[in-house]
Amino acid sequence: MSIKGVSPINGDNNYQDATKTKTKLYILAGFFGAGKTTLLNNLLTLLQGHKVAVLVNEFGAVGIDSARLVKSDDTPVIELNNGQIFCSCLAGSFVKNIISLLEFEPDYLLVESSGLAKPAPLMAILAEIHRKAGNSFIYQGMISVIDAKTYPVLSQTVHSLNEQLKYSDLFLLNKTDLVTPEIAVAIRNELHQLKPKAKIVETTFCRIDPSILEIIPTTPAEIINTIPAPSLKQVLRITLTQEQVLTEQALMEFLQQASLFAQRIKGDLKLTQGLVKIDTVGESITIQPLNHSYLITQKDYCLSVLADRNADKAEGIVSLWRRIQDR
Incomplete structure (x- = not known):
């Protein structure tokens, strides 16, 4: 916290x-x-x-x-x-x-x-x-x-x-x-x-x-029967810290591959073109420029990833991030 x-x-x-x-x-x-x-x-x-x-x-x-x-x-x-x-x-x-x-x-x-x-x-x-x-x-x-x-x-x-x-x-x-x-x-x-x-x-x-x-609280509705969402035990939370400035092409390559295994990826990174915020849901990827003043004092740029709790998939995401960083 x-x-x-x-x-x-x-x-x-x-x-x-x-x-x-x-x-x-x-x-x-x-x-x-x-x-x-x-x-x-x-x-x-x-x-x-x-x-x-x-x-x-x-x-x-x-x-x-x-x-x-x-x-x-x-x-x-x-x-x-x-x-x-x-x-x-x-x-x-x-x-x-x-x-x-x-x-x-x-x-x-x-x-x-x-x-x-x-x-x-x-x-x-x-x-x-x-x-x-x-x-x-x-x-x-x-x-x-x-x-x-x-x-x-x-x-x-x-x-x-x-x-x-x-x-x-x-x-x-x-x-x-x-x-x-x-x-x-x-x-x-x-x-x-x-x-x-x-x-x-x-x-x-x-x-x-x-x-x-101007909202008037209402009575809870009858819930719709659907597939249960992942619980805490089923979801793996991964934090990927940025060590090298990336190109937009390298970042996109990572996101396109990692999003196949991740429910959600979001964060703020430093690219050669400037500061950006990343927001992905499934395979939908959004990269937008950032101009907010809070980034001036932000020391670490990172991505927060939510993925299925699968050791192979998790290691694959981490390994992919390392390869992108080492270029």
């Missing part, structure tokens, strides 16, 4: 002092590559002038998304890595660190969950937060970011995605520019059938307006 702007709490915390204003708590959900971090950045921009705190949950061992946040220096950010906040491995730490952010008395607390988040224990976790924090928090709801291009396939195969939809109160149908109007309508109809009371907003690049935060 790494922390920026606040120290996490590992022991029991019985903080009961009620703040004058209640913090509005939002959870951002969505499968890998849907646009959660983009939404978080857009919300931070919309909420300028308000006190905002952020908790970022990443499944991998290294925090990537928190470094990509466009925020003010006084915005407290906590990273929880190596798991998802709704599982037993992190749920306790999640509750304690939410409460630790209470000392900043934020107007808004935004939680970006992992792409593999399975929020079935959500109600119990919220009850625990209220038990320890009193009436300091108001749970405003879960916003689910949906990739319109990949949803038709993922909704039939990934259990965690459908579990996120079950507990979501607002569906943000993102990347609608990448699908036909007919597909967008079909997805909207399916989402409406799943949760008739949940609002559906179509967007590109997660562009939103403040009205998105």
